[in-house]
Amino acid sequence: MSLKKKALAVVGALALASTALLSVNTASAATTFTTPVAPIKGAVKGGTVTILAQGDFEHLDPARNYVGGTLDFYRLFTRSLTQYRTVNGKTDLVPDVAADLGTTKDAGKTWVFKLRTNLKYEDGSKITCADMKYGVMRSYNDDILDGGPTYAKDFIDNPTNYKGPYTEPGKDLPTVICSPKGDSITFKLSVAIPYFPYVTTFGAFSPIPKAKDTKQNYELHPISSGPYKIKSYERGKQLVLVRNNQWDAKTDPLRWNYPDSYVVKMGADQNVIEQSLISDSGAAKTSVSFDTNIITNLSKVLNVAKYKSRLFNFDSAYNRYYAINVDTVKDINVRKAIQCAVDFKSILLAAGGTSAGSYANSTIPKSIKAAYRNFNVCGRDVSKHPEAQLDQAKAFLAKATNPKTTLRLAYRDRGVEPLRAAALEQSLKAAGFTVIMDKYPSSDFYAPAAKRGVPNEPDIIQTSWAFDWAAASGIVYALFDGRSMTADDAKSNQSRGNFPDLQALFAKADVSSTAAQEKLLGDIEQSLIVDKAAHVSVYFETSHYMAGSKVGGLQVDGGYSTLSVLGAYVKK
Amino acid sequence: MIGAPIQGRSPARMAWDRIKKDRTAKISAITVAFIFLLALASPIFTWILHTTPDQFHPETLDPSFGTNPVGKLGGISAQHWFGVEPRTGRDVFLRFAYGARTSLSIALSATALATLIGVLVGLVSGFFGKTVDLVLTRTMEIILAFPSILFALAVTPVLENLLESWGVPTGNATRIPVMIVVLSMFGWPYIARIVRGQVISLREKEFVEAARSIGASRTHLVFKEILPNLWAPILVTVALNIPTMITSEAALTFLGAGVIDPTSDWGAMLLASVPFYSVDPMYTFIPGFGLFILVLAFNLLGDSVRDALDPRSSR
Structure with missing residues (x-):
């Protein structure tokens, strides 16, 4: 009953993913994107936020991720060219790995993005333009990396009929160009796409270090570029995120990093999650779920004062x-x-x-x-x-x-x-x-x-x-x-x-x-x-999502129309 | 001494007299009969209530929460005697009555099939003895050792896929026969073992020896001499097997390997009610209580039948 897989994820060119029902504002070029992101009022560092999930994530590989809640969550360890930032209920499109929202001189057929040059992976190595390009290139191998949106492959011009680095190792995708200094990346599209900076929020536009790419197994440990990294991941059971000390808040316009860790507990059924979040006892106090809409017990909690602060309706x-x-x-x-x-x-x-x-x-x-x-x-x-x-x-x-x-x-x-x-x-x-x-x-x-x-x-x-x-x-x-x-x-x-x-x-x-x-x-x-x-x-x-009474900083993300855990913190 | 004239009474008559004196037997027989009647008469209720078990009644649900029937106790009213189903507004009483039909027909068919197989195998095994007996007894033991519900759960989809690959359409038209076959596959050894034991003791009896000595055929010996003496143990086993079949059928359906919606079935009703136990407990209670009553009544009736037929056995 939860909304997991987005509706038409497997079909056709403009398949879908997550969404922006709440209006997303494209900040004008003149706007500066302040980093770090403004702190959340009252938030404190420390503790563990638990996420209750009915099942495992379909895919944590950026190129394969196409599910609303997961698209929000994976931002804790994945940065992409552009991304949505939600502060005080307002969602903006902001440059993430990019340093601007892209410029075009031909009404959207060619896009140039400046890149931040001081970003690092969890192992301390530098995030380069070549890594960004490799991320795009590997998404062409959607026969192996299936499940994700196919926008990169659909929109970027492909004169040489490139099929991806696994199928054609050593071959290049000439329509994605890194500047000699590596401080900007250019995309040549097959048609004009005026909304291309929205498309670059998807995981295919995330940095992937080629040496660490393990194809289908990459999703077991995607190399972190965000404030958290994967400590352990037991498929279908549990995922533990801990702080990534190589991440620098000063380079990031949208991510907070309040809890010491996030733990995703998988495998409880709809009703169990509903009941435990409603009861708010023990560990449920610091828990939240983004794949479990309150459905069967909704009449007991909606418009009931006691639950008002913990129930998110949108x-x-x-x-x-x-x-x-x-x-x-x-x-x-x-x-x-x-x-x-x-x-x-x-x-x-x-x-x-x-x-x-x-x-x-x-x-x-x-x-x-x-x-x-x-x-x-x-x-x-x-x-x-x-x-x-x-x-x-x-x-x-x-x-x-x-x-x-x-x-x-x-x-x-x-x-x-x-x-x-x-x-x-x-x-x-x-x-x-x-x-x-x-x-x-x-x-x-x-x-x-x-x-x-x-x-x-x-x-x-x-x-x-x-x-x-x-x-x-x-x-x-x-x-x-x-x-x-x-x-x-x-x-x-x-x-x-x-x-x-x-x-x-x-x-x-x-x-x-x-x-x-x-x-x-x-x-x-x-x-x-x-x-x-x-x-x-x-x-x-x-949607009706519920959180435990000790979790603060949750907000509805306009980019993905989901309850975002990016700003979550454990109340003292 | 003057008294009533002494009458010769057949064993059947004696058993019947014993049952008639047994209050538990009477109550449980009435209960079972009532549920059978409900199942048989369910089309009449469709006519009385002007609806069908599959008809949605959106007007009976809270428009803002489709999970909540309007009214007390799951929407019980003059029109909907047992309330309505969350999300659809289907009439619970009709689904209960039609569900009794499905549950009972599957359980009874499975029992009948299991009895047929069990009696035949038991006769053959007990009468012929030796290698035949060895092979059949081992087979029974192996089947009895299987965790039947788990195995049935695993086997049902396999059988279904097999049938589907032969071009048989999926759905209840295949599900129900598959369930009957699977349930009887695990039910027959109980009957066969009892029959086999009886046959072994009977085949050496004088009347069988007599028949054999005058040259009666094996078929005659098995079906004319031995089988007529087995009806009592068979009846007892069948009576005690039916409730087991009912529970197994409900369990299989509850676990998802049984009858599929929209066909009514008690196990399916229980399964459908699980998410609503906190908002509409009545919906879980009704099929649960129905199952409880039916199984209890059948068990007590079976016990009474056994006591009546074999008064020496202790309770």
Whole structure:
């Protein structure tokens, strides 16, 4: 039930990772990024902060890390080119290994970042520009280092078809260039990416010493560049971080270092973690969890004064939606009937009700003002009338010239997803459809559900999306751009839409300024939902994380939409 | 001395008279009958309550916390006699009644299959003796030595995958037969051992010797001479085996190798209720209490049957 793996991590080009639902401000070039970061009021050094986790981290290798909570946590020992800094609830993009936020002279096709030159690894050796470049290069070997975002490989121009240092040792990636002095790094991209400094927050833009690279095993002990280093790591059981005395606070704009150590205890189940954090007894006092949303016991703690200071409630970036396969559901009236039959209310109740999420007409959240549109779905405001519109659904179905009344619903066997699918099944049946429930294993869903022209291809795909940065470009291109599909693979465009009029809008958006692009992408989403009826967004999830009474300094990170432990301290 | 005329009574009649005098037997028989009736009559309740065990009732849940049914004790009301399920609002009473169907049919089918295998193997083993007996007895011992629930847990997915690779669709249509087979695989040796012991003592009895001496075939000896004398121990074993099967079925389902939602089942209800034990304890209590009552009633009934059939055995 916890949000661990980001929704579409394995699929396609613009897969996703962590997010920036809360607005992230790009500080202007004139801003100076003060180092060290301003101290947290009342924080004291010492003690151990315990993190309770249901399971092990998928990957601690920077190139493979693509999970919200882990992306926050691994910053304790991993620095990247740029990074998010959250102080007093405000999140900014700041240079981390870089000394500035990057400059471009050609509207985003070539990016130059100045580098800090006085950084060290945990063993005292210097962090060099070559290490930064090597970090990018090894992410090209995503056959071996799988699981991470593929932005570096997707965006950086690759004229020599470079395949990574393990596949092609000795070969160079000529489009990533270190200056002769090693004090700046240049990226030549294949297309203009105005938001590239957000992309460089990901782990592929972290320094990796080539001599220490142990390929898949690197994640057992990533060499630290941050305030803590790994003392011991027993997979599935426990990870212990201790101070890294080679790290210098004066070089770091975003990290604190209050506790003497962080201990991650893995393997307790959802309910055990919920109960122990709520009870706040013994070791739970200094504990926190970032992979365990309070779900089943929420009604006991939400809005209860006693828990107020320990419970963190915030919007996550997760949008739960249904893609309607336009390849198999060809008649627009059938698709409209499906849209009207979706019972937003019972689907959200299955996930925990309005305290666990808020109804959404759109996968672009309201917070992305440039692109969000307040349109109706099936003729009604879904936040006011979340119930299924069965009469309208039946009317649309009666109008269909190419009726298709048997629908195959694909969903993942994980957490409450089967229940949400069952809720949809009920209202589809009530509207007159026959539903075939097609349950996929939790670990193997997104790729098989995206296969085109196969037997048992799903008609409706129950899926989700969390964007990687707070802009429509991090959503619409990934989810609705039919141009990236192949004849047998829809990639992350699960609805398989490839409408000529939308293609034209995408082509226009490609070459537009950021503001105009966001507006066009908003138009595309609206058209896809209202005119094409190929998509139904249902709700955005709300997070509820809890901490023990002795843990201070926790805050909601706008970069990753998670509860950040960077500033955690043990109260005396 | 004048009294009632002396009547000849068959052993069955004597057993029946003993059972009729046993209050525990009566109460437990009524309880078992009641649960059977509930299971059989579950479609009638669907009709009375105008809903089905799978129908969601979002209106019965707290809109801001889908985990909390509206109302006291898990949403008990005139419409929902045992309350509703968190997250879905499915009617707990109907799920309980239909769950009794699933649990009982699996347990009874498994018992029937185990009895059939057990009786046959026991007869063959006891009657033929020698190598046949040695091989069959060793097999039983090996099976009895297995930790059955753990083994069943491990075997179920393997069997399922095997069936799937032959093109059999997954789901309850395969799960339930697989469960019946797995449960009976571990159940038959208990019956076979008892039957075997009885057969060994019976086969040397005079009436069997007599039949043999006039040239009766082996089939005749086994099925016409010996088997009719075994019904009492078989009945007792079956009566005591049913509750074991019910618990094993619930345990398997609870551990995830059994019946899959949305089909109702008591083990599945217990599993589904675990996360909610602190917010909606009624939901855990109902299937748990149902299982407890049914297993207890069956055990007591089995004991009574044994006492009635074999009054010499001590309690």
